Amino acid sequence: MGCRFLELRYYGNHFIRTNKFAAFYLNSMFYHTSNDALSLQWYHNEFPKVKELTHLLANVDAVNGRLIDVKSNSTFFDDDIERDMCTFKSLVRGYVGSTFVQHKMKHVLASFVSNVKNESFTPFGKATEREPMVVDSLTKVSNFLNVSAQQRKLVRHKVCSQVTQHRIWTGALKEVLNGFAIDLDCLSSRGLNNNALLGAQIVHSCLNFLTEIGVFSDPGSSSWMKLSSSKVDFTDSRKWEDVLVMFNDLIECCRKETRLKLHVAKAEITKEGLLHIRDVSVDKNVGYKEAQHQESLVRKKLSKMLGHSSRCLFTLLLYYLYGRVVDIEVDMCGGVNGSNGRFCLFMGRILTSDSEKMVGRGVKQLDRALGIFKFVWEMAEMKGHLDLQGHMWCVGADNRILRYRGNTYFVHGICL
Template sequence: MGRRFFELLYCGNHFIRTNKFAAFYLNSMFYHSSKDAPSLQWYQNEFLKVKELTHLLGNVDEVNARLVDVKSNSTFFDDDIEREMSTFKSLVRELVGSAIVQHKMKHVQASFITNAKHESFTPFSKATERDHMVVDSLTKVSNFLNVSAQQRKVVHLRVCPQVTQHRIWTGALKEVLNDFAVDLDFLSSQGLNNDALLRGQIVHSCLKFLTEIGVFSDTESSSWMKLSPSKMLASDPRKWDVLVMFNDLIECCKKEVRLKFHVAKAEIMKEGLLHIKDVSVDNSVGYKEAQHQESLVRKKLSKMLGHSSRCIFTLLLYYLYGRVVDIEVDMRGGVYANGSDGKFCLFMGRILTSDSEKMVGRGVKQLDRALGIFKFVWEMAGMKGNLDLQGHMWCVGADSRVVRYRGNTYFVHGICL
């Protein structure tokens, strides 16, 4: 019955209405918080539940608390499936910490890495290394890497001039709005968007504003070379009044739970908009004045957005990956010294519901983005030593193997007892 319900979820729709009683239920306790060392019998019992959940959740991924059907690459909402996914990942975290899985993982690493210099180390042996983490600020990354206060200042000074460029700032705003628009459209198609017209008009107005200041023109052209799409009086230059529209968008969407992540990201970008609200954005002026306007935006954002700012981190995500969604990892991992020659290894993990090529590919790319942010900060801070990157993915019934991607190593581990 549970399996049949799950198959009916994917009928080509992006969003599915919640049915709290249709899904297959298992006990939704979070097992990884247990203080007592579980017995072998406990592991065996929970492994059976993990197998059942793997069967139920096959080809479903969860990214930033949003469920994704990997086959169709569509997102959907379902409270029951979300709870089962949380239970599934909680159980897997506990199983990964078991002596049996740890021993097998160590053997797999030894088989694939012939030059391993730290044979006594096994990733994710500590409970804290198996905790979930959302990477959403430079401060969180710096704390993880033990970056000193002085080095954090260096990171801020090096990062800000790059991520506050006009094309990065406006491009990130566009990405936030386009993400908003996509989900608003799908909600409307399902009859779930009560204020569809108003919300859509606000998003359209914001995008129109950004278009009119030359955001989406050829990136090879400077702003002063772009033709102004509308005539504006010299005595009444435009300001960054898109801030008012962002406030309106947040206000009319904040009660819709399905849009909470978009609302949160809009709130984050508001921080930057507040600091530049009085800067002119008239692109009908000459070269020097246009350059001055863009320079003012850059200077104000660099000065006012501190190291802990989630706005500056969002700009960094867009600068590096062309995306604005915060990065999430199922297991936060850690850093360990890889030998005595100044080498370190950063490792993080993902939990998969299948080992299909698509699912593994998604896992690798998600880990690559997460690991890449940490290495970027490591290098910007001038940390001593070379930082190698290593990703791990777990799935019931998977064949243990290694995937190489962009020069880094990603392990696929099969879970079995």
């Protein structure tokens, strides 16, 4: 079976297919969802396909809904490569669930982890533990951890008190807009359409608005000494509704562009917060104390209106913890195992290469995902200690263990 060679043209931060070669398409049946054990013959038959896809997709990583070239950190927009990646990961999930891989993994874990209490347990043995998951809401995290209704109220209260701070709110908005700006600039440079130019202008106006209010309310700047003006210039009086209108226009003009769909989705999510604070003024003519009062109103309204299931609240949490607003994906959701006050949360990533850069990216992605669950576990005041454990799978890789920020990460090789 031959490898498909792609001719790709580089545009700024993107790779776009320029040829029309037939896709190297495999039967993408989702083997990992089957309740019946796959036969040994199936593993022998499918392994050449897994190896071929590993070669084809080398240094391609799927992160947060996008395909990334690890070497150049550029984005692929290619349906065929995306389909091949889905097929590849589905096949690998089937191998991870096989009896012989589970047996080998148990031996590896026993060698590295001396305090394994449940000798009959190995991660990802159940089909449900090998399902992919997008970590995009507190409700999804709480359901996964079996957080009670009462504890969810506690989590929401604690999270809101931290992530609705004015600097977090404006910082998250800027992060959404900056993501838009990068891809809009690429589209504009290629002269695709006028909507990209209009979108870039709207983003620029929004960022200027946020920069102005950030400078004015900064106690480190001279503006803190400014007193309220006795004469109010209503032309300078603005509200958060101005940003809401700009976000609506931005979403509308970019909605049909496939390459911007993730940015549009995140703008739709943050619109929820803008709707709740649209009547709050942002006035240049007030003094520092009045400006602080306006910021306090923003925080109070967001804290009151953003519920536990709000994806806007979760986006603010992502920015608060990691300085990013993109949702986090894991290839295998894993689960929680343990008893008597000692538990272990495990999740997995499937890699196309065991290069240092690819493994490093996998570790950081898992660290962010696991960190969200650990944060909610602690905010909910769950009983017991929760250890974090990440697993990465790659064809032909050597089994090894890594430590990152106090947590354990395993690299597992896929072979016959």
